[in-house]
Amino acid sequence: MHRFFCSEWDGSAIEVVLPLAEALHATRVLRLREGDAVGILNGRGFVGTGTIRSTDRRGAEVHCEILEVRQHARVGIPVRLCVAPPKGKNMDAVLRAATELGVARITPVLCRYGVSRPDGAKEGWREQLLAACKQSGNPWLPELDVATDFGSVLSSSEEVPFVGAVPGTGNASLPEQARLLAKGAALWIGPEGGFSPEEQEALQQAGAVALTVGRWILRVETAVPALLGRLDGILSGAQLKNARN
Amino acid sequence: MHRFFCSEWDGSAIEVVLPLAEALHATRVLRLREGDAVGILNGRGFVGTGTIRSTDRRGAEVHCEILEVRQHARVGIPVRLCVAPPKGKNMDAVLRAATELGVARITPVLCRYGVSRPDGAKEGWREQLLAACKQSGNPWLPELDVATDFGSVLSSSEEVPFVGAVPGTGNASLPEQARLLAKGAALWIGPEGGFSPEEQEALQQAGAVALTVGRWILRVETAVPALLGRLDGILSGAQLKNARN
Structure with a gap:
């Protein structure tokens, strides 16, 4: 149908x-x-x-x-995705994957090393979300923000930042990650050139939790679904545990 | 460089x-x-x-x-990916993501509802793996099998099958999943039309563990990185626990 x-x-x-x-x-x-x-x-x-x-x-x-x-109740991965938009079709892939996986909100973040200063309306980003909702059956359209400067997003965000695709950084313990996720979390994914030293510093000041998958450098299109899959696993594990207690 | x-x-x-x-x-x-x-x-x-x-x-x-x-020692996600190849560029995306995340082996599986009978050499699959190794810095090229019939792959596989992207099925407990993963696991991802009833039956007979991420229908390109991210999380959790004991 x-x-x-x-x-x-x-x-x-x-x-x-x-x-x-x-x-x-x-x-x-x-x-x-x-x-x-x-x-x-x-x-x-x-x-x-x-x-x-x-x-x-x-x-x-x-x-x-x-x-x-x-x-349908709002199910999916209750996370806000803050992502430095890659170019063109790669951003489409990110938006589709995030929608299929059921994130709550997507904020395109303009970072110092970002490659573009995109206009979401011109790029047809909303159409990608609609297409992904229809294809995946997800009845909840993620909230989509306009592309916003890194500093403005971070200073106005109330979510705990989980920062992905930073190889070599350590992880917080799983129970600690689960506890922070339950408070409301944002997954931050930087541009191809990475977050700038100032941006990394600002994220650390905001209490960022480093999150890695695998050991190598991930393209944004891979990092988004892989890290959302990882977050979903942490949340499910915590739910199982709560159900048992 | x-x-x-x-x-x-x-x-x-x-x-x-x-x-x-x-x-x-x-x-x-x-x-x-x-x-x-x-x-x-x-x-x-x-x-x-x-x-x-x-x-x-x-x-x-x-x-x-x-x-x-x-x-470099062989690090990454010690999993074999058994995937029904989607068409053209979508398979390229799957191969690149799996290589960036560091799977050990990739087996293209010809399923009953699969859309194509591809020839990996003609399709340039190995070139995708090489490009992804170079781009991500992964020094271990995944082993790439020729496309093989579902039945032959399953009957000759020694890995525990984890079956992804089957919405609505339950999960084994996390400790049980971690235990099975440590024995050697394969992640099975079916074609767009899903595994046939006979294929599902055969996977169940082989002791398949159902694995889901999110609640909606995932495209293969999303399912592969999301479920590998989830498996990596389960493995890391088990390692943390072992390190503590």
Whole structure:
């Protein structure tokens, strides 16, 4: 069943009109017609399943009848991703992976050694998140911030920074990591050239926890899913332990 | 410093002649010259650093003087990756991520619902591994098998299968997972359409441990680094514990 994104849907209506881009995709690319099954996401936990009730001749107006609504609690990896955006398609890969894995929020961070000063709207970042939600079935669209200077992000962040892809640094103990994660954490991933000495210093001052996977230098596209996988494991381990106590 | 791959180098010679493709890359693309610094990998743990001693006029014959040799123990994630190859560039992304993270061996598995019957040599898979070793600094080239039928791989595998990206299945307890990982494990990742019922049955018969990250459907390119990150975390946790006992 094909899924469509309709952020205006409040989860209660029994009929949904698809936004223009989704309607055209449904009728012209996927060639769906009246009676075909569809899934509807609103990015805030609601998933509707139903069928196409009618389309106009241009295929621009698609009315869907919702037959069943499921509301999902916010599950996934309750972490904010603060990432120095790599170029073009590599950032797309990062955004898709983070969305599939279910991060809560993504903040593109402009670092001293960053390669670009991107404009998320122009780059189509939100479209990547929507596509990943539809493909993975994640009913929660991550919050996406505009690209912001390193200093502003760090000083306004209330999350404990976990800093990834810094080879050779030590790890905090696992129980300590689990305790900090439970308080709310951000995963910080620097640009290809790394965080500058001043940025590293600022992260340390903010109580950063070093997090590594493997022993070698990771591209950002690898570091993001690998470190989120590691954080998810730490969280699951802590949950198991709590469940037992 | 640029790194070059020279599988014939045994780690002892004080002079290395670069293979043709590496030589041309050094002289024509990177425009390196006599006296420039280079790193040499042989894929079996040796890393040499030195300088270019001479090049011929065509740039096809590059002699390097090795000034220092380091031998690295086999570190990384001691896991065999058994993966149903996705198409084209997506398999490239999988191979690069697995190499950066330092898996020991990669076996492309031909599954019932797999999308392609690829020929690794034609697809340039080994080149992806070499590029990832050079970029990440991993001195150990993962062993790469030819694409092989699911049944043959599973029946000849001595590793405990950890099966990823099967949403909704439970996890073994962490201590149990750590114990099984220490015995030697393979991470099995199915094709986009999933493992067939017969394949799932065969994996269960072989004692498969289900492994999940997040709650949603992951693309293979996301599942591989996320689950390797998770396995690395389990192994590190077990090591920390052993170190304390």
